[in-house]
Amino acid sequence: MKIDQIVSFVSRLIYYIEEKNTSFDKAFIYTRNDLKVKRPLRLYYVIGRDVVSKYFFLRDIAREFFGRASRKNIVRTWIVLYGENYAELREATLRLKKKLSKRGKVVSPEALLEELSCGEKLSVKYSVPLWIVEKLSKYMSFQELEQLFSSMAEETVWLRVNTLKISVREAMDYLTRKHVEVELDEDYEFMLRVKESRAPVYALKYVREGKLVIQDKGSVAIVDALTLERNDYILDLCAAPGLKTSLIFQLLENQCRVLACDISWDRIKIMKKLLRLHGVDLSKVDVIKADSREVFVRKGCGVTKVLVDAPCSSSGVMSKDPAIRIQLSLPNIVEKYSNLQRSLLEAALSLPEVHSIVYSTCSILPEEGEKVVDYFVSKGYKCLTRTIGSSGYRGFLCSTKVKRLFPHIHGTCGFFVAGLAD
Structure with missing residues (x-):
């Protein structure tokens, strides 16, 4: 060649x-x-x-x-x-x-x-924009930053057993036959961490059939923060492609309703196809195409919980798409997203009868996590997050009340999760 x-x-x-x-x-x-x-x-x-x-x-x-x-x-x-x-x-x-x-x-x-200096060395060695290294060095030592960036160079694959279609035991037996070595997660009994596989996991028949779902454990922790109860009616403001919506129905055994909102028809079509594949009762999914900042839910409709899994820089999932490293070269991209995230939360908090909101991003940056939540805490909103993870970065009003998940600590992608209420 x-x-x-x-x-x-x-x-x-x-x-x-x-x-x-x-x-x-x-x-x-x-x-x-x-x-x-x-x-x-x-x-x-x-x-x-x-x-x-x-x-x-x-x-x-x-x-x-x-x-x-x-x-x-x-x-x-x-x-x-x-x-x-x-x-x-x-x-x-x-x-x-x-x-x-x-x-x-x-x-x-x-x-x-x-x-090179310590920061420059980490930036070059792990191909992370220098401004991200300098920003995170305020909250982590260079030694821990090296552990973080080293972990982000390797992708950890998680499988969710879709218990709407198959039991964990059946899934384990199938994976053994297919020479896929997994370990059961300690926090979520339906989650499996892939340790070794002879063939790409996405090519497995059970994945194609929706019996096994490729989904990061951090994504599951976000849904966990909703503290789900049977017959909940949940508004998912940025629903597509539908993995979290699918998990909500799995955890509640289809005994719930979800109002799924997204701005793109193409993404909504993909979401409907995925939900059908995963065994979700589509009669209990109400789908609307709209800008989530302008969604209005009438009083008395029954929606009491909102999931705001907001668009973000994706700085926490560089291991899944290496292009993100290049796209993050300019820090002004984060300001654009943080403004959008604040707008989405303002819209969610203005809805009538909503008493619980979960806000999340797949970002390791405080501008898309603690700083957004602090804006609302300073205005009197309460913050309490019930899910797994470490506390937020130090120095913020919400630091001890939010959760962060990291690849070098939790084996997940980088996520931020916060629970808000008025």
Whole structure:
């Protein structure tokens, strides 16, 4: 395989992430279609994902190797450092390294890291924007930050046993037959942590049939915070794609109602299909397409609990989509989301007869967690969160009353959860 083919493909992929703000998978599809590549797609996917996951690390070294960190030079840098691990690239990689050696451009990455400050070193080593490292260093030591970012480099896969369709015992027996090693969770008896699997978990028949659901444990903790009771009528303000709505019905054995709101018809269609697959009684799901900031629920309709799983920077789920690392390069993206999150909570708190609201984000940043909740606590709203997790970041009014989940502590993605009431 020619190096130019890899460089052309992956640099185009990075273009879509940087300029079009797409997820990694969407960028991959767009690039594949643009360049009309049919094979070897698996190799392109693996290399592309690794390049994007190491983006900041490769960018800094590319400046040393090639003088500037263009997209193509970032990919060439990856080839110099890792290309020999792939039989298809080994010969071409050796030629490129020889060429750089003659120019005296080969630099040890370890030597480069040694020249950096603690914060810069973490940013480059784990490909996390420096501003995030500097912000979180106010709440964590550099040692704990390294544990956090190291954990975020590896994705932990969780499976929810959909007890509307299958028992935990049946699920365990099936996974054993399929050579998938799992362990039972200590907090939620229907949750399984995947330790090893011969094949991709998403390809399992029971996953395709909705008997097993790929869902992070942190997402389950958010629903747990609703303190569900039979016959609850819950408003899910940002419902699609429907995993949390599905879990609500599972936990209450379809003995509840949910008013599911989303702004996108396409996402609503996906949600309906997923809920049907998961065995949810669709006659008990009321769906509305609307901007959740403008939803009005009439008095006497029975809604007493609201779930606000708000759009956010997704800084807590970098392990699931490496493109998020690049999209977080500019901190102003967080301000946009925090304003939206506050608006959603204001709308939820203004609804009549609602006595319990759960607010959550998949973010590790205080601007999308403690700072949003503190705004409402300062106005007299009560905050109490009943679910698993650690306390919030120190120094806020709500610090001891909210929950955070971290990959290096809880084995989940990074989540923030808060319960609010008037």
